[in-house]
Amino acid sequence: MPPDQRVVVVGATGAVGLEALRILADLGLHSSRVAALASPRSAGTSVPFGTGCIPVHNAETFDWLGTGLALLCADAHTARRLAPVALRVGATVVDNSSAFRLDPAVPLVVPEINGHLLEDHPRLVANPNCSTIILLVALEPLRRACGVSAISVATYQAVSGAGLAGLDALHAETLAAASGLPPARAPDSPFAEPCAFNVFSHDSPIGPDGLNGEERKMIDESRRIWDRPDLPVSPTCVRVPVARAHTQAITVQLSRDASEEQVRAALARAPGVRVLDDRAGNRFPTPLHATGADEVLVGRIRPDPATARDAAGRCRRWCLLASADQLRKGAALNAVQIGRALRLIPGIGGPGGPARGRTGLTMAVE
Amino acid sequence: MPPDQRVVVVGATGAVGLEALRILADLGLHSSRVAALASPRSAGTSVPFGTGCIPVHNAETFDWLGTGLALLCADAHTARRLAPVALRVGATVVDNSSAFRLDPAVPLVVPEINGHLLEDHPRLVANPNCSTIILLVALEPLRRACGVSAISVATYQAVSGAGLAGLDALHAETLAAASGLPPARAPDSPFAEPCAFNVFSHDSPIGPDGLNGEERKMIDESRRIWDRPDLPVSPTCVRVPVARAHTQAITVQLSRDASEEQVRAALARAPGVRVLDDRAGNRFPTPLHATGADEVLVGRIRPDPATARDAAGRCRRWCLLASADQLRKGAALNAVQIGRALRLIPGIGGPGGPARGRTGLTMAVE
Numbered sequence: 001m002p003p004d005q006r007v008v009v010v011g012a013t014g015a016v017g018l019e020a021l022r023i024l025a026d027l028g029l030h031s032s033r034v035a036a037l038a039s040p041r042s043a044g045t046s047v048p049f050g051t052g053c054i055p056v057h058n059a060e061t062f063d064w065l066g067t068g069l070a071l072l073c074a075d076a077h078t079a080r081r082l083a084p085v086a087l088r089v090g091a092t093v094v095d096n097s098s099a100f101r102l103d104p105a106v107p108l109v110v111p112e113i114n115g116h117l118l119e120d121h122p123r124l125v126a127n128p129n130c131s132t133i134i135l136l137v138a139l140e141p142l143r144r145a146c147g148v149s150a151i152s153v154a155t156y157q158a159v160s161g162a163g164l165a166g167l168d169a170l171h172a173e174t175l176a177a178a179s180g181l182p183p184a185r186a187p188d189s190p191f192a193e194p195c196a197f198n199v200f201s202h203d204s205p206i207g208p209d210g211l212n213g214e215e216r217k218m219i220d221e222s223r224r225i226w227d228r229p230d231l232p233v234s235p236t237c238v239r240v241p242v243a244r245a246h247t248q249a250i251t252v253q254l255s256r257d258a259s260e261e262q263v264r265a266a267l268a269r270a271p272g273v274r275v276l277d278d279r280a281g282n283r284f285p286t287p288l289h290a291t292g293a294d295e296v297l298v299g300r301i302r303p304d305p306a307t308a309r310d311a312a313g314r315c316r317r318w319c320l321l322a323s324a325d326q327l328r329k330g331a332a333l334n335a336v337q338i339g340r341a342l343r344l345i346p347g348i349g350g351p352g353g354p355a356r357g358r359t360g361l362t363m364a365v366e
Numbered sequence: 367m368p369p370d371q372r373v374v375v376v377g378a379t380g381a382v383g384l385e386a387l388r389i390l391a392d393l394g395l396h397s398s399r400v401a402a403l404a405s406p407r408s409a410g411t412s413v414p415f416g417t418g419c420i421p422v423h424n425a426e427t428f429d430w431l432g433t434g435l436a437l438l439c440a441d442a443h444t445a446r447r448l449a450p451v452a453l454r455v456g457a458t459v460v461d462n463s464s465a466f467r468l469d470p471a472v473p474l475v476v477p478e479i480n481g482h483l484l485e486d487h488p489r490l491v492a493n494p495n496c497s498t499i500i501l502l503v504a505l506e507p508l509r510r511a512c513g514v515s516a517i518s519v520a521t522y523q524a525v526s527g528a529g530l531a532g533l534d535a536l537h538a539e540t541l542a543a544a545s546g547l548p549p550a551r552a553p554d555s556p557f558a559e560p561c562a563f564n565v566f567s568h569d570s571p572i573g574p575d576g577l578n579g580e581e582r583k584m585i586d587e588s589r590r591i592w593d594r595p596d597l598p599v600s601p602t603c604v605r606v607p608v609a610r611a612h613t614q615a616i617t618v619q620l621s622r623d624a625s626e627e628q629v630r631a632a633l634a635r636a637p638g639v640r641v642l643d644d645r646a647g648n649r650f651p652t653p654l655h656a657t658g659a660d661e662v663l664v665g666r667i668r669p670d671p672a673t674a675r676d677a678a679g680r681c682r683r684w685c686l687l688a689s690a691d692q693l694r695k696g697a698a699l700n701a702v703q704i705g706r707a708l709r710l711i712p713g714i715g716g717p718g719g720p721a722r723g724r725t726g727l728t729m730a731v732e
Contacts, residue, residue: 210668232672302576306598
């Protein structure tokens with residue numbers, strides 16, 4: 001891309017947009033090369049970028065000329081409206097919403113899994129749902145080693161998955177409880193139930209099949225990313241009073257028997273995965289360990305006790321516990337990784353460039 | 367039993383003991399008919415009973431004569447030491463610890479499931495682990511209707527499962543976070559990880575098979591209560607920042623195909639179960655709904671999307687979400703129900719007696 005083009009972040013005042021800006025600043029992108037866009041309501045304010053701030057522009061009146069990459073961190077409705085605008089000026093669009101995820105013409109990409117889809121330089125790329133990304137990054141090494149024939153997963157999802165309003169509700173309800181009031185839903189909460197000191201079925205609408213929207217996304221998107229239209233996926237999505245990072249209790253059925261050594265070795269060398277599995281110290285993935293990290297943490301690695309093992313201890317079903325920062329790898333980081341693999345983040349080189357460490361980007365897209 | 371005998375609650379200052387006293391008072395037991403025992407450290411204090419208080423006696427020096435029923439709400443070590451003392455004076459013992467749960471000579475009882483074992487008037491009865499009780503009460507109606515061939519479950523367990531120390535840790539860590547401090551483990555916490563705004567693998571020790579103690583209990587006790595030594599049970603036990611009541615995401619494989627109508631009908635008429643399944647309002651079992659309730663709440667009733675359905679929509683695998691107060695039905699209430707079925711709670715009659723309503727006892731033991 002021409003070196004004078006910008007990265008535009010739409011939804012810059014939201015939880016995912018703020019995280020995208022943080023990652024871009026950490027990567028060394030100069031503030032002159034980034035533009036923050038939001039709804040007219042937020043226009044004229046500013047958002048943090050690196051050690052300073054940048055202005056928030058009105059997404060409705062913004063001049064898109066000179067945009068190389070648009071990271072859409074808004075809702076599906078906004079994405080459907082603004083993606084064509086960005087595409088028209090020649091920008092490439094990576095969309096975090098559900099708008100294009102099941103569109104056969106739009107690749108749905110997790111760089112560690114199907115990054116090869118970016119080799120054709122698609123102009124519009126969809127970023128999967130956070131729970132889908134976390135699940136598949138944790139399981140991809142096992143799929144490559146042994147094949148995956150079925151997945152069952154129960155989630156422990158952070159309130160920030162519902163945006164800053166979810167965080168505000170957790171904060172307000174916690175303060176009320178700390179002052180001695182009985183648990184109650186905050187008036188402005190995006191949830192139907194109190195979220196502090198409570199656990200509840202995911203707040204997305206329930207379909208006629210009894211699945212909520214989050215569970216439906218995990219099924220449909222997993223099948224699409226792995227190109228396995230009939231893959232059995234059985235999710236239960238639940239929110240927990242955690243600010244940030246989603247946890248998942250996963251049972252995976254492999255296509256072939258594997259030993260514990262093989263499972264551990266596959267996970268240990270996988271890009272985007274960090275094994276945290278200290279049985280003696282009872283230290284395993286938690287949302288607090290995962291917050292701010294780039295990798296999906298994986299632990300509690302064990303054979304499913306309900307499955308048969310052969311004489312050598314090999315078996316087909318394995319249990320795992322995974323935690324990952326759903327605003328980073330589950331959303332903003334995955335989108336930035338896509339932009340980087342497409343060589344559309346200016347000033348910091350392509351994969352293998354200088355930025356490494358906290359963002360772990362080079363590993364993920366190599 | 368002679369009408370002048372007492373009910374003795376051992377571990378009366380602990381979370382389960384306090385709840386047992388609350389249930390006994392709610393049932394109308396007179397304070398002269400109950401004795402609260404605890405370790406020498408707590409002797410001389412008092413505990414709430416009904417609208418007043420009763421003294422706490424030293425369990426080491428207590429005169430057990432005149433004890434009809436001993437409810438042991440202490441650890442396994444204490445149970446092994448004091449159960450013989452109570453049995454020697456002719457008392458019947460219901461033990462809440464793990465001491466006798468796998469002893470073939472001691473019945474392990476959930477009244478709704480295998481209450482017939484109480485017909486022989488055993489002198490020592492074991493109360494199952496809280497997670498086991500909740501799981502099996504939720505599934506017993508499906509077992510009776512269709513048989514159960516396998517269970518997979520992920521838990522969302524309250525910190526009070528680790529006793530009052532768990533509650534204290536959640537309280538202290540929440541207050542610290544509310545005052546702006548970063549999340550950190552309270553110094554006296556019984557947990558290895560911070561519990562406020564976090565989720566972590568259950569704090570019981572991990573065995574060589576990779577299962578923690580809670581998961582092992584769920585497997586062994588479920589098999590024993592249902593008399594199914596080979597039943598496949600696959601649990602993942604996790605703690606969440608909830609004060610009270612455990613939640614479970616359950617997938618059950620039935621022995622025969624069932625329609626959604628059959629599954630719902632079986633659950634709707636089951637003793638000890640209350641269906642809470644409002645798809646339109648997104649209202650399902652939560653620990654806050656379950657706190658203080660006698661029943662196991664069950665909802666999110668749906669066919670496992672990963673399973674095949676026949677032309678009539680029948681299938682073999684079903685998903686449920688259950689929540690129940692682990693200090694009531696998961697511990698103290700189940701123990702009191704056992705004592706009541708044995709007609710050892712004086713002054714309030716047997717099953718079908720006057721006490722009903724909040725404790726729901728009559729329903730559960732009829």
